[in-house]
Amino acid sequence: MNIGETARASGVSAKMIRHYEHIGLIRESNRTFSGYRQYNERDVHLLRFIRRARDLGFSLEQIRQLLSLWDDPGRASSDVKHLAEAHIADLDARIAALSEMRATLVALAQACHGDHRPDCPILQGLAAPPDS
Amino acid sequence: MNIGETARASGVSAKMIRHYEHIGLIRESNRTFSGYRQYNERDVHLLRFIRRARDLGFSLEQIRQLLSLWDDPGRASSDVKHLAEAHIADLDARIAALSEMRATLVALAQACHGDHRPDCPILQGLAAPPDS
DNA sequence: CTTGACCTTGCCATGATGGCAAGGTTTATG
DNA sequence: CATAAACCTTGCCATCATGGCAAGGTCAAG
Structure with missing residues (x-):
């Protein structure tokens, strides 16, 4: 082949x-x-x-x-399980990090009226230190 | 400076x-x-x-x-909001992908007794086509 | 004047993958 | 048989954001 x-x-x-x-x-x-x-x-x-x-x-x-x-x-199957569990923990960390980004961004986007006006809380939020 | x-x-x-x-x-x-x-x-x-x-x-x-x-x-604030929402959608997709991996892996790890025996459903799951 | 902390540019490496180019091989078709 | 298409080979470059290292210039304090 x-x-x-x-x-x-x-x-x-x-x-x-x-x-x-x-x-x-x-x-x-x-x-x-x-x-x-x-x-x-x-x-x-x-x-x-x-x-x-x-x-x-x-x-x-x-x-x-x-x-x-x-x-x-x-x-030993425990060796494999350890690898798998370490990887699950890694996935958890990445999911948590992305979820936190998402939550922050959603909060900013909700505050933004999203019309023709130039005033925009998203840009303001990026320009100022995050409150949390 | x-x-x-x-x-x-x-x-x-x-x-x-x-x-x-x-x-x-x-x-x-x-x-x-x-x-x-x-x-x-x-x-x-x-x-x-x-x-x-x-x-x-x-x-x-x-x-x-x-x-x-x-x-x-x-x-226009709508321009910014569009960018933000596109990025939220992107984050959602990544979170969903990672969550799916996590779920599959957790299912395999739960089936694995994780002791000294060589028998391991995790490796078997990787070797065989996923059922879903 | 020396030492140490800072700055400069530039190249290499990461991780997993794709793309392209130049060239050799095999197979099918006219 | 000749040629074209489809395949294979190696090798280099690109991605994305970042760090590291090296060789060398600068500056401030002792």
Whole structure:
């Protein structure tokens, strides 16, 4: 299987497959005589794993750890759970930060009448120190 | 006022002040004879504006637009409100995406007993197509 | 006059991804 | 067979906002 078909089958772009190989996230693939990368179903499976972990917001470095646990038959599930929980905490922090921005911005936008007049509490709010 | 003091007063790093000048977000400052950048209170005020807008998650390009509205005495407040509401929608989308990741991950983590056993639903969930 | 704190420019790095270019290969079609 | 289309290769540049480092100039205090 060439890289294009592998990309379509796994949902990971050909560009990214090469990149993951380059940074050592996946092994170097076999090549045809003319240098084309060759993949099989196992590779597609692995790339799908990576793809899903990315979709859940794991970084490539975290995925590197997940993969080593995936490969390790003697892993403890607590190791995986720790990684997952740390990532949940990270997501929580990011959600909280965005929610706070949102709340501030909504408050400013509500105070703004939003018509043709130049007077605008949003700009004033940005110009003055936040009260909170 | 030199750039270091300006940075402390505005909360924008000296590095970033230079960068904002470089990309044309702020005007080139006056220089002393020996080439040191000089700033005044108005500059600090402007940089604080930028800083607060960054804290609310606006991109530098969005801030560029906000600044041109800030500078324009004849602006319509609706213009500002549109920018703000577009950004709120953007924040909403990001919060929703992160929340979805979080929910999926929490479900997987709850199913994981998290002990010494190698059996782990988190890795299985990543390896298999998501049911939803 | 030396030392330390400050300033200058410029290049490199981050993280994950896309784009483009120049060139080689394979496959299908006329 | 010749050619075109679709594929592959490597490599460099760009994103976005920010930090770091290096080599060198400046200034103020001791």
